[in-house]
Amino acid sequence: MIVIMKPGASEQDVCHVVELVKDYGLKEHVIVGTNRTVIACLGDKRNVDKGAIENAAGVERIVPILAPYKIASREVKKEYTQIKIGDKGFPLGGKKVGVIAGPCSVENETQLLQTADKVAAAGCIGLRAGAFKPRTSPYSFQGLGVEGLKILGKAKEQTGLAVITEVVAVEHIEIVAEYVDILQIGARNMQHYPLLEALGKIKKPVLLKRGMSAQLDEFLLAAEYIINAGNSQVILCERGIRTFEEYVRNTLALAMVPELKEKTHLPVVVDPSHGTGHAHLVPAMCRAAVAAGADGLLIECHPDPEHALSDGAQSITPQALAELMQQIKAIAKAIGRDA
Amino acid sequence: MIVIMKPGASEQDVCHVVELVKDYGLKEHVIVGTNRTVIACLGDKRNVDKGAIENAAGVERIVPILAPYKIASREVKKEYTQIKIGDKGFPLGGKKVGVIAGPCSVENETQLLQTADKVAAAGCIGLRAGAFKPRTSPYSFQGLGVEGLKILGKAKEQTGLAVITEVVAVEHIEIVAEYVDILQIGARNMQHYPLLEALGKIKKPVLLKRGMSAQLDEFLLAAEYIINAGNSQVILCERGIRTFEEYVRNTLALAMVPELKEKTHLPVVVDPSHGTGHAHLVPAMCRAAVAAGADGLLIECHPDPEHALSDGAQSITPQALAELMQQIKAIAKAIGRDA
Amino acid sequence: MIVIMKPGASEQDVCHVVELVKDYGLKEHVIVGTNRTVIACLGDKRNVDKGAIENAAGVERIVPILAPYKIASREVKKEYTQIKIGDKGFPLGGKKVGVIAGPCSVENETQLLQTADKVAAAGCIGLRAGAFKPRTSPYSFQGLGVEGLKILGKAKEQTGLAVITEVVAVEHIEIVAEYVDILQIGARNMQHYPLLEALGKIKKPVLLKRGMSAQLDEFLLAAEYIINAGNSQVILCERGIRTFEEYVRNTLALAMVPELKEKTHLPVVVDPSHGTGHAHLVPAMCRAAVAAGADGLLIECHPDPEHALSDGAQSITPQALAELMQQIKAIAKAIGRDA
Amino acid sequence: MIVIMKPGASEQDVCHVVELVKDYGLKEHVIVGTNRTVIACLGDKRNVDKGAIENAAGVERIVPILAPYKIASREVKKEYTQIKIGDKGFPLGGKKVGVIAGPCSVENETQLLQTADKVAAAGCIGLRAGAFKPRTSPYSFQGLGVEGLKILGKAKEQTGLAVITEVVAVEHIEIVAEYVDILQIGARNMQHYPLLEALGKIKKPVLLKRGMSAQLDEFLLAAEYIINAGNSQVILCERGIRTFEEYVRNTLALAMVPELKEKTHLPVVVDPSHGTGHAHLVPAMCRAAVAAGADGLLIECHPDPEHALSDGAQSITPQALAELMQQIKAIAKAIGRDA
Numbered sequence A, B, C, D: 001m002i003v004i005m006k007p008g009a010s011e012q013d014v015c016h017v018v019e020l021v022k023d024y025g026l027k028e029h030v031i032v033g034t035n036r037t038v039i040a041c042l043g044d045k046r047n048v049d050k051g052a053i054e055n056a057a058g059v060e061r062i063v064p065i066l067a068p069y070k071i072a073s074r075e076v077k078k079e080y081t082q083i084k085i086g087d088k089g090f091p092l093g094g095k096k097v098g099v100i101a102g103p104c105s106v107e108n109e110t111q112l113l114q115t116a117d118k119v120a121a122a123g124c125i126g127l128r129a130g131a132f133k134p135r136t137s138p139y140s141f142q143g144l145g146v147e148g149l150k151i152l153g154k155a156k157e158q159t160g161l162a163v164i165t166e167v168v169a170v171e172h173i174e175i176v177a178e179y180v181d182i183l184q185i186g187a188r189n190m191q192h193y194p195l196l197e198a199l200g201k202i203k204k205p206v207l208l209k210r211g212m213s214a215q216l217d218e219f220l221l222a223a224e225y226i227i228n229a230g231n232s233q234v235i236l237c238e239r240g241i242r243t244f245e246e247y248v249r250n251t252l253a254l255a256m257v258p259e260l261k262e263k264t265h266l267p268v269v270v271d272p273s274h275g276t277g278h279a280h281l282v283p284a285m286c287r288a289a290v291a292a293g294a295d296g297l298l299i300e301c302h303p304d305p306e307h308a309l310s311d312g313a314q315s316i317t318p319q320a321l322a323e324l325m326q327q328i329k330a331i332a333k334a335i336g337r338d339a
Helices: A013-021 A050-056 A109-121 A148-161 A168-179 A193-199 A216-228 A256-265 A277-292 A316-334 B012-022 B052-056 B110-120 B146-159 B170-179 B192-198 B216-228 B256-263 B277-290 B316-335 C011-023 C051-053 C107-122 C144-158 C170-179 C192-200 C218-230 C258-265 C279-291 C318-334 D009-023 D050-055 D109-121 D146-159 D170-180 D193-197 D216-228 D256-263 D279-291 D318-334
Strands: A002-005 A027-032 A037-042 A058-065 A083-085 A090-092 A097-101 A124-130 A162-167 A181-187 A206-209 A234-238 A268-270 A296-300 B003-006 B025-033 B037-042 B059-063 B083-085 B090-092 B098-102 B126-128 B162-166 B182-185 B206-209 B234-238 B269-270 B297-300 C002-005 C027-032 C038-043 C059-063 C083-085 C090-092 C098-100 C126-128 C162-166 C184-185 C206-209 C236-237 C268-271 C298-301 D001-006 D028-032 D037-042 D061-065 D081-083 D090-092 D096-102 D127-128 D162-166 D182-185 D206-209 D234-238 D268-270 D296-299
Touching: A002 A013, A002 D061, A013 A027, A013 A037, A013 A050, A027 C027, A037 C038, A050 A058, A097 A109, A109 A124, A109 A148, A109 A316, A124 A148, A124 A296, A148 A162, A148 A168, A162 A168, A168 A181, A168 A193, A168 B170, A181 A193, A193 A216, A193 A316, A206 A216, A216 A256, A216 C162, A234 A256, A234 C126, A256 A268, A256 A277, A256 D279, A268 A277, A277 D256, A277 D279, A296 A316, A316 C126, A316 D318, B003 B012, B012 B025, B012 B037, B012 B052, B025 D028, B037 D037, B052 B059, B059 C083, B098 B110, B098 B316, B110 B126, B110 B146, B110 B316, B110 D028, B126 B146, B126 B297, B146 B162, B146 B170, B162 B170, B170 B182, B170 B192, B182 B192, B192 B216, B192 B234, B206 B216, B216 B234, B216 B256, B234 B256, B256 B269, B256 C279, B269 B277, B277 B297, B277 B316, B277 C258, B277 C279, B277 D001, B297 B316, C002 C011, C011 C027, C011 C051, C051 C059, C098 C107, C098 C318, C107 C126, C107 C144, C107 C318, C126 C144, C144 C162, C144 C170, C162 C170, C170 C184, C170 C192, C170 D170, C184 C192, C192 C218, C206 C218, C218 C236, C218 C258, C236 C258, C258 C268, C279 C298, C279 C318, C298 C318, D001 D009, D009 D028, D009 D037, D009 D050, D050 D061, D090 D268, D096 D109, D096 D318, D109 D127, D109 D318, D127 D146, D127 D296, D146 D162, D146 D268, D162 D170, D170 D182, D170 D193, D182 D193, D193 D216, D206 D216, D216 D234, D216 D256, D234 D256, D268 D279, D279 D296, D279 D318, D296 D318
Parallel strands: A097 A124, A097 A296, A124 A162, A162 A181, A181 A206, A206 A234, A234 A268, A268 A296, B098 B126, B098 B297, B126 B162, B162 B182, B182 B206, B206 B234, B234 B269, B269 B297, C098 C126, C098 C298, C126 C162, C162 C184, C184 C206, C206 C236, C236 C268, C268 C298, D096 D127, D096 D296, D127 D162, D162 D182, D182 D206, D206 D234, D234 D268, D268 D296
Antiparallel strands: A002 A037, A002 A058, A027 A037, A083 A090, B003 B037, B003 B059, B025 B037, B083 B090, C002 C038, C002 C059, C027 C038, C083 C090, D001 D037, D001 D061, D028 D037, D081 D090
């Protein structure tokens, strides 16, 4: 941490800050510059509320030096983590790009089982579908709940696909973990810490979606909550951020992919369906995500998007998925990977 | 809802969309314009996933007409709701502007009781302080929990102030409701629906903070979740949004105040502490919030901000609060209100 | 400037960076911390491209210490600058809040002269209206040009109001300066440096609007261009920024007002018309801007907003302006100022 | 255009709006719905200020139906435009992806000629370098001006590369057009209409960068200014937008690529250097841009980034460029294109 003093700060101000720095258990190092004094603070205190010093007289601002996350960082673990997915143990985070597809919601058994067959046939490794749906409006379809989980279980059995679904409440974790392979934390819950901590106590992989306005540090700190609670099988998912752009539901920030691969050892997947909100943009952004280095993709696919109970606008058909998989494979190959 | 067709859409495309519209239980009304055809859809179906039709051939986009929220709306209830706060029953949402102040966290009994006395002496109607703290980092101070609630209870007894604290998990609601007057939903949890629904079942006022990147509709729909579950005592709180601005922690969007007063009957308060992140900006933004029509303010105030365990940078001292209250009263008076 | 090295940076990396720092004419100061090394660079070189060092091996990032602007800063001039406006020499930046109002565009003589009379009668100090209009679409009304300037000149003569209009091209400066008292640089041109430099060579006040996505530093650097070129009469105008908010045309960032009053000695005015985009939000935000400490306001006012050729949605009527002026005066008085 | 009335709007309000609609030369079509009345307005009046009607009593909001741009639209011209680049007439917008690389600024002859040789050797079709530099700070290196143009001319002669440089002022256009093949409008000037119109009068291709906070419609309207003034050789360039993200200089919005290819016939290129701001992110985002369908790339490349006079942090070395070109070719091939 570095404390930057104001130009006119007095010697007394500097002394006072030095005292505060010592109070925090840090060692100070005062540098008197041409225009102002800065105080470098030495020691590893990631838990100190750095902002408090900002209130002291003569202080202009505080610059943190250390990344606030630790165990999610490549500083601590250089090699990339591979996470085994589903009964077949697909290694996400390795050479092969893993594609997970499926409808926004489990609507009924026929819909899901038919989709699952097509998803498997297209060469995907996983099936996604919501049973407990977090919906912006209380009047929207909220998912089938446990019944949906059971249908997911059947689809898993029938196809051998790894199955992923979102969990929205701590009390659902146990039942969800019974039926699925990967538990997803949605963007709205990225900073719902009780959920993060509870998922830190299970033994299955967790897919953590980036919050709609989460910064990289916050995203990795949310992962750190889960790892710190005991579960190191965390998959990060970029799904777009909220910006002023109006032709998309979210702005898919693909530079997040290479940056995360630099900062963390965790696998990184991309969700171009939520990341754009429109089916016609999904194929291009799937290709781009893989070209940018994503370890996997999450794609919404519905047999009849026009009648989907949720997210119809961003769902592609199984036929489109099959075609897209060919493009994804070609891109993966072009960068020395498989899909 | 209005469906806008692409310029080249065929008659067949239009017929197909008309069929879809009927499937949704809506009545269609086709208008053939100079450049394109639009299909107005009549009927009140706020629960339909409008996006699905976007996938149909020839469709360019869908424009919703109805606001997605209902019972939070002034369309349904024109008169402003007043919510009685604390044992003294201060009517929030009425002529008088209510100020609630206090430290970010309950740190210990002395800190809180001393602050509470100063908050009461300054003329505030409520005391704020966190017992369960949602923190971005798992290594930061997480609050005193139930012990903190007990200290809040003492402060309430000692001062007669209405007491407000954040609740972060469904299982804490009962114990929190036992000790405090207003339960707060933090910005990170604005769309944690299990929490919204659970707070819809209690009999105490709920203060709902706007999510960091929530749009007005989403904010009111979150309120609607609570009201729909049975609790109509919802107070809305603007606390700043995430933008590209770098001199503030959040950008305080004060136009939200007059816009909410237009759209909803619920009381609207403003939190300039989180809304700026820096103590030196708090007084000006408190004055501005009241001038813009806020029904109340939430202000972070700490007896020793330099040593605060959380949010020190944005906390003002009790002396600054006392002075600020005079300014707030003057502004309130200037617009025909009291404080 | 501080260079933060990566955790694993070698001694050789540090030596190389020290060499680079010396190349830039700066003095280095190496601090070896618990986790990483940082290199403080001493000397006042605001013109160095700090980013270049980021490319050196072992470097994580660069933290600038000095503000990039200088002569616009209160570090250099502590007392606030007052700028004399119009023939009556109203001192903008002093105790009295100055209100400037008028239509978006000069549409014809009758429209402008009638509006000007009402603006003067309401107690405003200035009249605003566009003659050269920068319009998003090439098919929109582009203003009356020189004819518009002449009408502005008549309005000035008739009312004694200070007159302000936007200048969009360097070659218009001379003719515009002939007719008006204040030359405005619009948000779209905040970083059109040829215009800034050319306006630095005239002897009249310049009102500089913040760009739609300009950060504070960039805003002050744009002012610095003008001052550096010879004209210190620069008025800063906050007019809202582009964010994800959908109920406003722009998000009016009022915390910019107290922050600018902290960082710069230049007068600060606010434009709540562009800052919200909707007439019904203008009065509340005018009050809020004054309460936040603005030295003046820029308000769009049109005798018949429903038929305005531009910006009708955000224009208030002369009657509304008269009423609003009473509120503004009351707020100004409440904070110890006049209007 | 559709006018949505408020729920309580009176018959008189509706009649008044119908009158206004007729005043604008549009034909009205009133639809009385369950909850509210909407008025569809027929006729192609893209130049009407739609906002003005918003002010009428009983109006809630206005929804535009027609895209505001026309000649840039694929509604008017379905086939993609190919623009011949440089003396060799490379067809940008065709099957082959064109890469343009070079330093941020022309610093001296040796630097540029050496870089140009490497750029040509790597298989690029164009050379980029700034002679007139728009810089955020008046104290930064502002470019070599005409001398820089002459060096660019030599590089063109020596290598046969198409040469592109930014033009910041109308009065520079003539001299710039003399030396280079493509004239660039920078992000800061995307809405500097005098420049757009002046470039509409020359006979050379113009590369138009998206403004930092420009929406798709505004971007295409800026292109429309140029085309409307007489020059249809416009190349669009996505270069990242300003968001809350802090690990990048800008957020590269790659979904803009497929969306633009849907909406406009103009070629679309991507600048991942400004679009990320950091050299280590450039290769991944170049690959992603091509995978997303970009017709070309603009890459900053400097022989000695650590000593670059501008944009050093985001410049890659010639060696890195050579390697990157292989990856770009592989990706292009994977999607059925060449590079």
